[in-house]
Amino acid sequence: MTWNHHILFAGGAALLWITGAVLSFCRTQKSFFWTIVLYTAGILVYGSFVAGLWVLQKRPPMVTMGEIRLWYTLFLTLAGLLTFLRWRSPLILPLATVMALVFSLINTVRPQIHTQVLAPALQSVFFIPHVTVYMFSYALLACAFLLTVVMLLRSKTKGMPAIDALSRIGFSFFTIGMLLGSIWARQAWGEYWAWDPKETWAAITWLLYVLYFHIRKSKPQAVKTAGIVFIIAFVALQICWYGYRYLPGAEAGLHNYSL
Amino acid sequence: MQSFSGTGTLAEWLGIGLQNRVQRFESAGYLYFRMIGRLHLFSFPLNLIIGVFILYAGWKCRRLVQDKHIVIVLVLLLIGTLLEGLLPAHIHFTKSWPFVIILVVFLIVWGAGLFRSFSLLGAGLWLALWAGMLGTPDEYKASITLPTHQYVHTSLPFDIRLDTFTVRRYPTGEPMEYTAELSFKESQSPVVTEATLRVNHPVRYKGYRMYLLDYEQTPMGDIVSCTVLVTRQPWSILVLLGILLMMGGAIKQFIK
Incomplete structure (x- = not known):
């Protein structure tokens, strides 16, 4: 399995996801069943590509940006499916599918392939949990973001329970990913926190989410203010994930493994 | 390896990150002196x-303390971290007095908020920031270059010697593992302690921690020296405790 096979797997998965997402609009018991079957099948197809890449490259595919996008796509669709199962939120599957398609399209056009091996600095027990926990939190927070945008546009608060739950779980994963990173940083670099550009943007993102939860808790009726903070936090999250590379001063970052 | 020539070239991937760290130490040390x-x-x-x-x-x-005060200090801390993120790297706003003042105000108000209503996550954050900030003046940090086969005498209470440095490579030629065999000896004592130092596996000795930073080789591939980062952070256990409390808080929030 190499990146050449990506288009086959991504195409197959995309077909299953789109069909599943379209079916989720029909509100019958039968269509609900088939939505779940098709969507799960799509995740399995995409997941088998990731697994294959892992086995054949003999290292976890978490080093290059292209590989990280694979995980994001996978977790985004998984989080979308779980949200649909738990809260039956309409629109979540189509939205998650659109985002997943965008990311797998970027991966088809610009996979940023590296015949890369695992550098000594990445050989640590913290490597896999640090990356996967973060990716899962990004995906959950992306689902919550999509629902927040829909809520703000429609000025309805029906989606709030789902947003609250998704953001709470997403934030706790984000926190755990960040703290695993800081314990790892102490082992690898000698400091828990060094204000490396990625760390700085993780702190900004984290504080924005704390602010969001604080507003949600102290003023539950101020849904709109909270929603706007949530959207700003999501923008910060994108900068933390990849956008920081384009900011001044990021070239000397400690997190640049996939050059 | 032909492609990695010699002296002064910071070799390949001792983690690109670790390389950047060396540059950072120099600039950060200077700024620290100037700003704080x-x-x-x-x-x-x-x-x-x-x-x-x-x-x-x-x-x-x-x-x-009221909710709006918490919002104010959160926004203040946000502004501080945003300045660190947006200003050019050499400025390091988080290593300046204004940021220290923000931190002190934040810790007082956040602490007051915790006395009013406790949360594990908030308490962990408070402790990690408190110990991280206050512990900085007690830290010792130095990068020491060790030539092979000779003891290096520094202000540390012991001498360090690099016995061997080996680079294991993948079939593609890229580095797989760096191993430095070190010996430690107290100045007047004949007792020698040996330890193996690798990336991600710091060595602890007499309250100090040593990290592999860099190495230098001749164009022929013979190892000339390696550079280690030596640190002592007496307050770090409190920072770790804060981090663990935060993690407990995050897990609690997830289970809820």
Whole structure:
């Protein structure tokens, strides 16, 4: 399995996801069943590509940006499916599918392939949990973001329970990913926190989410203010994930493994 | 390896990150001196006294603090971190006095908020920031270059010697593992302690921690020296405790 096979797997998965997402609009018991079957099948197809890449490259595919996008796509669709199962939120599957398609399209056009091996600095027990926990939190927070945008546009608060739950779980994963990173940083670099550009943007993102939860808790009726903070936090999250590379001063970052 | 020539070239991937770290130390050390001058004045016990004062001020303010104050200090801290993120890298706003002032205000108000309503996540954050900030003047940090086969005498209470340095490579030629065999000896004592140092596996000796930073080789591939980072962070256990409390808080939030 190499990146050449990506288009086959991504195409197959995309077909299953789109069909599943379209079916989720029909509100019958039968269509609900088939939505779940098709969507799960799509995740399995995409997941088998990731697994294959892992086995054949003999290292976890978490080093290059292209590989990280694979995980994001996978977790985004998984989080979308779980949200649909738990809260039956309409629109979540189509939205998650659109985002997943965008990311797998970027991966088809610009996979940023590296015949890369695992550098000594990445050989640590913290490597896999640090990356996967973060990716899962990004995906959950992306689902919550999509629902927040829909809520703000429609000025309805029906989606709030789902947003609250998704953001709470997403934030706790984000926190755990960040703290695993800081314990790892102490082992690898000698400091828990060094204000490396990625760390700085993780702190900004984290504080924005704390602010969001604080507003949600102290003023539950101020849904709109909270929603706007949530959207700003999501923008910060994108900068933390990849956008920081384009900011001044990021070239000397400690997190640049996939050059 | 032909492609990695010699002296002064910071070799390949001792983690690109670790390489950047070397440059950072130089610039950060300079800025620290300039921006937070005379940091040593705040070393133990003054930092502990300030720390107790911060805690006491939080306790005193516990009845006064309102939700809007929490919002204000969160926004202040956000502005501080945003300045660190947006300004050019050499400025390092988080290593300046204005940021220290923000941190102190944040710790007092956040502490007061915690006395009013406790949360594991918030307490962990408070402790990690408190110990991280106050512990800085007590830290020791130096990068030491070790030539092979000779003891290096520094201000440390022991001498260090690099016995062997080996690079294992993948079939593609890229580095797989760096291993430095070190010996430690106290100046007057004949007892020698040996240890193996690798990336991600720091060596602990007499309260100090050593990290592999860099190595240097001749064009022929013979190892000339390796550079280690030596640190002593007496307050770090409290930072770790704060991090673990935060993690407990995050897990609690997830389970809820």
